[in-house]
Amino acid sequence: xxxxxxxxxxxxxxxxxxxxxxxxxxxxxxxxxxxxxxxxxxxxxxxxxxxxxxxxxxxxxxxxxxxxxxxxxxxxxxxxxxxxxxxxxxxxxxxxxxxxxxxxxxxxxxxxxxxxxxxxxxxxxxxxxxxxxxxxxxxxxxxxxxxxxxxxxxxxxxxxxxxxxxxxxxxxxxxxxxxxxxxxxxxxxxxxxxxxxxxxxxxxxxxxxxxxxxxxxxxxxxxxxxxxxxxxxxxxxxxxxxxxxxxxxxxxxxxxxxxxxxxxxxxxxxxxxxxxxxxxxxxxxxxxxxxxxxxxxxxxxxxxxxxxxxxxxxxxxxxxxxxxxxxxxxxxxxxxxxxxxxxxxxxxxxxxxxxxxxxxxxxxxxxxxxxxxxxxxxxxxxxxxxxxxxxxxxxxxxxxxxxxxxxxxxxxxxxxxxxxxxxxxxxxxxxxxxxxxxxxxxxxxxxxxxxxxxxxxxxxxxxxxxxxxxxxxxxxxxxxxxxxxxxxxxxxxxxxxxxxx
Amino acid sequence: xxxxxxxxxxxxxxxxxxxxxxxxxxxxxxxxxxxxxxxxxxxxxxxxxxxxxxxxxxxxxxxxxxxxxxxxxxxxxxxxxxxxxxxxxxxxxxxxxxxxxxxxxxxxxxxxxxxxxxxxxxxxxxxxxxxxxxxxxxxxxxxxxxxxxxxxxxxxxxxx
Numbered sequence: 160x161x162x163x164x165x166x167x168x169x170x171x172x173x174x175x176x177x178x179x180x181x182x183x184x185x186x187x188x189x190x191x192x193x194x195x196x197x198x199x200x201x202x203x204x205x206x207x208x209x210x211x212x213x214x215x216x217x218x219x220x221x222x223x224x225x226x227x228x229x230x231x232x233x234x235x236x237x238x239x240x241x242x243x244x245x246x247x248x249x250x251x252x253x254x255x256x257x258x259x260x261x262x263x264x265x266x267x268x269x270x271x272x273x274x275x276x277x278x279x280x281x282x283x284x285x286x287x288x289x290x291x292x293x294x295x296x297x298x299x300x301x302x303x304x305x306x307x308x309x310x311x312x313x314x315x316x317x318x319x320x321x322x323x324x325x326x327x328x329x330x331x332x333x334x335x336x337x338x339x340x341x342x343x344x345x346x347x348x349x350x351x352x353x354x355x356x357x358x359x360x361x362x363x364x365x366x367x368x369x370x371x372x373x374x375x376x377x378x379x380x381x382x383x384x385x386x387x388x389x390x391x392x393x394x395x396x397x398x399x400x401x402x403x404x405x406x407x408x409x410x411x412x413x414x415x416x417x418x419x420x421x422x423x424x425x426x427x428x429x430x431x432x433x434x435x436x437x438x439x440x441x442x443x444x445x446x447x448x449x450x451x452x453x454x455x456x457x458x459x460x461x462x463x464x465x466x467x468x469x470x471x472x473x474x475x476x477x478x479x480x481x482x483x484x485x486x487x488x489x490x491x492x493x494x495x496x497x498x499x500x501x502x503x504x505x506x507x508x509x510x511x512x513x514x515x516x517x518x519x520x521x522x523x524x525x526x527x528x529x530x531x532x533x534x535x536x537x538x539x540x541x542x543x544x545x546x547x548x549x550x551x552x553x554x555x556x557x558x559x560x561x562x563x564x565x566x567x568x569x570x571x572x573x574x575x576x577x578x579x580x581x582x583x584x585x586x587x588x589x590x591x592x593x594x595x596x597x598x599x600x601x602x603x604x605x606x607x608x609x610x611x612x613x614x615x616x617x618x619x620x621x622x623x624x625x626x627x628x629x630x631x632x633x634x635x636x637x638x639x640x641x642x643x644x645x646x647x648x649x650x651x652x653x654x655x656x657x658x659x660x
Numbered sequence: 661x662x663x664x665x666x667x668x669x670x671x672x673x674x675x676x677x678x679x680x681x682x683x684x685x686x687x688x689x690x691x692x693x694x695x696x697x698x699x700x701x702x703x704x705x706x707x708x709x710x711x712x713x714x715x716x717x718x719x720x721x722x723x724x725x726x727x728x729x730x731x732x733x734x735x736x737x738x739x740x741x742x743x744x745x746x747x748x749x750x751x752x753x754x755x756x757x758x759x760x761x762x763x764x765x766x767x768x769x770x771x772x773x774x775x776x777x778x779x780x781x782x783x784x785x786x787x788x789x790x791x792x793x794x795x796x797x798x799x800x801x802x803x804x805x806x807x808x809x810x811x812x813x814x815x816x817x818x819x820x
Binding site for chain 1: 717748
């Protein structure tokens with residue numbers, strides 16, 4: 160069977176010693192940044208992108224992916240042990256996980272999170288294997304009109320699922336789109352917004368934009384009020400859950416996995432939305448909803464499975480359509496472009512090693528993460544107490560070196576400072592940075608497909624609604640917009656995101 | 661009359677960015693027609709949308725309460741935003757080692773909790789770490805010592 164052959168190919172790539180090593184390195188780094196405060200996977204992957212340029216494409220993406228899902232594991236550790244989610248997708252885990260820890264069940268909570276994540280990771284890998292190739296095949300028929308409409312849908316979903324104000328999120332996307340246009344125009348070669356500075360003639364360096372908006376802005380936010388972290392659980396014992404615990408977590412893990420797998424594919428929310436949805440589902444389905452908030456194991460098992468499943472299925476649109484579902488996927492696309500691979504439906508045919516190797520590595524990576532997280536938990540607990548003022552100078556140093564090493568271009572560093580300032584200001588004014596980065600990556604593609612579609616149709620804009628797939632996608636965009644703007648949904652949406660704070 | 665200053669500020673920034681791109685497009689770029697879009701078509705469309713969004717966001721700020729925010733980290737702002745610029749300006753003449761030590765030392769003082777001794781140790785330690793990992797380990801093409809300091813470092817470290 161094709162599937163087995165493909166899976167075999169993937170495993171043979173993922174099990175090569177150097178790929179195993181870099182997957183391990185990625186998982187280790189991911190767990191580390193998940194545990195450490197003030198640096199998320201987006202900024203880390205952005206900083207490490209330049210360093211992976213020397214590796215071969217499959218290895219580089221395997222390592223970067225490891226960082227991404229490794230951070231989900233590490234983030235839940237801090238959520239459970241010190242009530243501070245290391246990653247936003249672990250925010251819900253903190254509610255019941257921390258309560259479990261306060262009752263001396265920290266070990267069980269950690270094991271539940273790790274085992275649930277592993278189960279979810281395994282299932283999500285199978286889902287990728289099953290659904291990615293047919294989707295890529297379907298996408299091969301996409302013309303420019305379809306791509307344009309697909310990106311519009313993606314961006315609108317990103318707005319709908321972003322935190323906070325819809326208007327602000329939309330504006331952030333447009334800002335990103337505009338900055339994405341700096342540099343030479345694809346069709347006429349005209350210089351745009353480069354003001355005669357040769358260093359700006361190519362385009363703004365997206366690593367600088369990403370690290371500025373996510374990295375520097377995040378450090379500044381942490382410097383607003385520096386506090387020491389208080390670790391209540393100094394030593395974690397009794398890792399293994401009891402038979403009763405296993406019985407209670409089974410159904411939530413399965414439901415969380417299903418929810419996460421579906422929501423992860425959607426642009427915008429992915430892992431974060433999945434964990435919130437799972438928590439509210441578990442609370443509604445529970446026979447003892449009053450236990451939630453006081454250490455219910457279901458409240459850890461469900462969301463943790465959901466966020467890991469979501470993290471993994473968010474690779475589907477990236478690998479098959481070349482469209483990012485979240486900022487990390489946008490960086491993955493950037494990594495492919497740096498490596499000379501054109502993201503899109505052709506990746507599965509032209510780079511089968513990369514495609515299947517990356518998918519298979521997710522399973523080996525998840526296995527490594529269980530081993531990394533449970534037996535080594537003591538080490539991570541000790542890392543929790545590293546003071547922040549020792550960390551951020553290191554982050555800045557790595558960022559500067561990483562960015563400079565891409566093109567040896569000092570302007571990239573000036574862009575870093577500029578986008579750090581812009582990012583922090585906008586975050587302080589209540590805008591989310593994620594839509595900006597999505598817009599920035601999609602900007603050039605969106606324009607290219609818009610213009611190409613218009614040239615092919617000889618200036619007839621109805622091409623977007625007369626081609627059935629394009630029309631369907633645009634109709635979906637309108638429906639999403641209408642739903643989000645409905646008064647009742649708007650109120651509900653605000654509630655969901657307030658609960659998160 | 662009350663304003664929500666976050667919304668007002670965000671709106672103002674969006675309008676400013678929209679104007680910046682819009683005016684530049686009008687002055688420098690060919691907009692073309694819908695049939696043959698010039699390099700200015702997409703930017704002018706986006707600038708228009710952004711200015712409109714900015715206006716709506718700014719107008720909606722009127723008569724909304726302000727939500728409380730933490731104090732501005734002035735030290736951090738000044739330090740973190742100038743460090744990349746310092747790094748960019750000095751990396752070519754000085755090379756990676758001196759620049760890294762200097763910028764790390766400066767960065768440390770973004771936090772009010774940093775002591776002089778810790779900053780010096782951190783700068784030295786991090787510089788050694790970065791040279792080992794990035795230069796010796798990963799072989800990134802970064803010059804360790806630039807032309808400005810090389811005459812002094814060459815006798816000790818050789819040409820790097």
